[in-house]
Amino acid sequence: MSLILGGGISGLAAAFYALKSAPKPGAITLLESSSRLGGWVRSVQSPEGLIFEKGPRTIRPKGRLGANTLKLVEDLGLADQVIPITSSHPTAQNRLIYVNKKLHKLPSNFFSLFKTHSPFSKPLIFSILHDLTTKTVPKTDESIYDFVSRRFGSEVADYAVSSMICGICAGDAKKISVNFLMAKLFELEQLHGGVIKGAIKEMMSKRPDLSGYEESELYRRSRIEKWSVWSVEGGLQTIVNTLGEHLSNKVEVKMDTTCTNLEFLEKGVKVTLNNDQHIEANHVVSALPAPKLGMLLHKQHPTLGNLLSSIEHVNVAVINLAYENIPMKQNAFGFLVPPREKLPILGVVFDSCCFEQADWTILTVMMGGAWYDTYFKGQSKEYILDIACRYVHEILDMPRTPHAQHVEILKACIPQYTLGHAARVKDIQGYIDTHQLPLYLTGSSYDGVGVNDVIALSKKAVESIKWQHWGAQAG
Ligand SMILES: Cc1cc2nc3c(=O)[nH]c(=O)nc-3n(C[C@H](O)[C@H](O)[C@H](O)COP(=O)(O)OP(=O)(O)OC[C@H]3O[C@@H](n4cnc5c(N)ncnc54)[C@H](O)[C@@H]3O)c2cc1C
Numbered sequence: 001m002s003l004i005l006g007g008g009i010s011g012l013a014a015a016f017y018a019l020k021s022a023p024k025p026g027a028i029t030l031l032e033s034s035s036r037l038g039g040w041v042r043s044v045q046s047p048e049g050l051i052f053e054k055g056p057r058t059i060r061p062k063g064r065l066g067a068n069t070l071k072l073v074e075d076l077g078l079a080d081q082v083i084p085i086t087s088s089h090p091t092a093q094n095r096l097i098y099v100n101k102k103l104h105k106l107p108s109n110f111f112s113l114f115k116t117h118s119p120f121s122k123p124l125i126f127s128i129l130h131d132l133t134t135k136t137v138p139k140t141d142e143s144i145y146d147f148v149s150r151r152f153g154s155e156v157a158d159y160a161v162s163s164m165i166c167g168i169c170a171g172d173a174k175k176i177s178v179n180f181l182m183a184k185l186f187e188l189e190q191l192h193g194g195v196i197k198g199a200i201k202e203m204m205s206k207r208p209d210l211s212g213y214e215e216s217e218l219y220r221r222s223r224i225e226k227w228s229v230w231s232v233e234g235g236l237q238t239i240v241n242t243l244g245e246h247l248s249n250k251v252e253v254k255m256d257t258t259c260t261n262l263e264f265l266e267k268g269v270k271v272t273l274n275n276d277q278h279i280e281a282n283h284v285v286s287a288l289p290a291p292k293l294g295m296l297l298h299k300q301h302p303t304l305g306n307l308l309s310s311i312e313h314v315n316v317a318v319i320n321l322a323y324e325n326i327p328m329k330q331n332a333f334g335f336l337v338p339p340r341e342k343l344p345i346l347g348v349v350f351d352s353c354c355f356e357q358a359d360w361t362i363l364t365v366m367m368g369g370a371w372y373d374t375y376f377k378g379q380s381k382e383y384i385l386d387i388a389c390r391y392v393h394e395i396l397d398m399p400r401t402p403h404a405q406h407v408e409i410l411k412a413c414i415p416q417y418t419l420g421h422a423a424r425v426k427d428i429q430g431y432i433d434t435h436q437l438p439l440y441l442t443g444s445s446y447d448g449v450g451v452n453d454v455i456a457l458s459k460k461a462v463e464s465i466k467w468q469h470w471g472a473q474a475g
């Protein structure tokens with residue numbers, strides 16, 4: 001029997017691919033501790049009929065991983081429900097940062113590199129020249145902040161990159177490793193002696209390399225129509241629901257079932273459940289956050305348990321605000337607040353600018369992340385809502401009180417790939433390989449925090465399963 005732990009998008013995708021890869025149909029079981037599937041992918045319907053995204057809201061179509069997710073969505077029969085945002089759409093062009101009590105547009109095209117854009121003190125072309133003329137310092141790892149300061153100068157690090165890190169992992173660029181979120185830039189520097197030099201060389205080969213991934217009709221459409229990001233009708237929860245329907249009758253999905261201990265046997269693995277029952281399986285695919293998996297196997301494998309638990313995750317408060325018949329003055333994806341502004345909000349997504357919902361303006365305020373304890377430790381939801389409303393009023397001139405709202409604190413929802421993360425992940429995989437544990441890892445703790453990353457990792461994990469063991473025992 002093949003066991004999948006966790007019914008978030010990673011676990012569901014793992015089950016989807018396991019159905020394809022398994023040598024014969026049958027015993028795949030998925031355990032989910034809560035009473036719903038999807039994990040952080042959650043679209044809440046408000047009493048007014050509005051959709052509030054609590055977690056992810058847009059997915060990138062580009063590259064191998066983007067193509068892979070579009071293939072999954074097409075295979076699920078959801079192609080007609082995809083809502084694309086093209087690269088000419090205002091939300092793809094306008095990404096804002098809030099500095100010195102003002103909103104500033106980040107440069108979005110080649111020509112804007114030659115002009116001075118506030119809050120930058122000189123045209124960004126000087127930062128590019130800085131990269132072209134700066135020698136490579138051989139390194140194995142450094143913080144994103146230090147890397148960007150070194151190659152492009154401190155303004156780019158403070159305003160553009162520190163904000164981007166907040167807008168992707170709610171993290172502090174001074175602590176996050178360059179090796180993961182900016183792995184590509186770092187690799188270009190180390191391989192070609194500079195980021196821009198490397199990017200130009202790589203641009204010569206125009207067609208994206210999709211090796212290992214299938215191209216779908218939807219991916220071709222995304223390239224022809226130049227999609228920037230996409231979602232689906234009903235919100236991203238639709239993908240989760242459709243995956244759930246696709247798996248029903250083929251995979252045994254056990255809801256409200258928490259795995260409380262994992263014990264590796266001479267052959268296979270014994271799983272303890274919250275009702276004190278046990279399941280034996282040939283192998284386990286973990287689609288749990290690393291620290292949760294760490295706790296489950298700590299008793300038998302403390303070294304592995306400690307390594308998994310050392311991958312830090314942060315809390316994010318997500319506050320959806322809705323205003324009826326009050327249009328916004330700005331048309332943009334949203335704004336981010338660079339950490340040096342020392343404000344209690346990370347950023348605000350202008351959801352209804354991307355995906356209209358009748359006469360409503362819908363905003364999502366995200367707060368906390370790496371600074372959650374600094375601003376919100378022990379605070380109530382009412383306090384958090386009040387802070388969100390106050391800043392939306394001050395910065396965007398929306399009424400002080402919204403017509404509808406939804407507040408939630410997502411505990412330990414985003415992993416932080418801090419310095420040394422790549423080495424930690426290597427040690428984790430090294431331990432699993434050395435001890436020949438029938439354990440396969442997926443989820444956002446290891447190799448990318450976005451939806452595309454985790455779906456692709458689930459595919460890779462399932463494809464690496466030694467199914468012959470499974471075939472021999474499941475017979
Ligand atoms: C606020 C926010 C905004 C985001 N925005 C974007 C975005 O715009 N675009 C994008 O691409 N990505 C975004 N992401 C990232 C994306 O949401 C994640 O990559 C993805 O949801 C991770 O899914 P997962 O299945 O790996 O983990 P999870 O969603 O954490 O799923 C794990 C599941 O395991 C279950 N579980 C836990 N412990 C046990 C146990 N012991 N036994 C059984 N089950 C257990 C949990 O209940 C959960 O359902 C965002 C994330 C957050 C938090």
Ligand SMILES: C=Cc1c2[nH]c(c1C)Cc1[nH]c(c(CCC(=O)O)c1C)Cc1[nH]c(c(C)c1CCC(=O)O)Cc1[nH]c(c(C)c1C=C)C2
Binds near residue numbers: 164167348
């Ligand atoms: C303010 C907090 C956050 C906002 N979004 C997230 C947080 C923590 C989480 C998040 N956003 C994206 C991803 C996926 C990354 C990926 O690998 O695909 C995650 C985990 C998408 C994203 N959001 C922003 C950018 C630049 C990206 C990358 C993809 C893309 O280019 O679209 C910017 C951004 N995020 C937030 C805001 C307010 C914002 C910009 C104005 C919210």
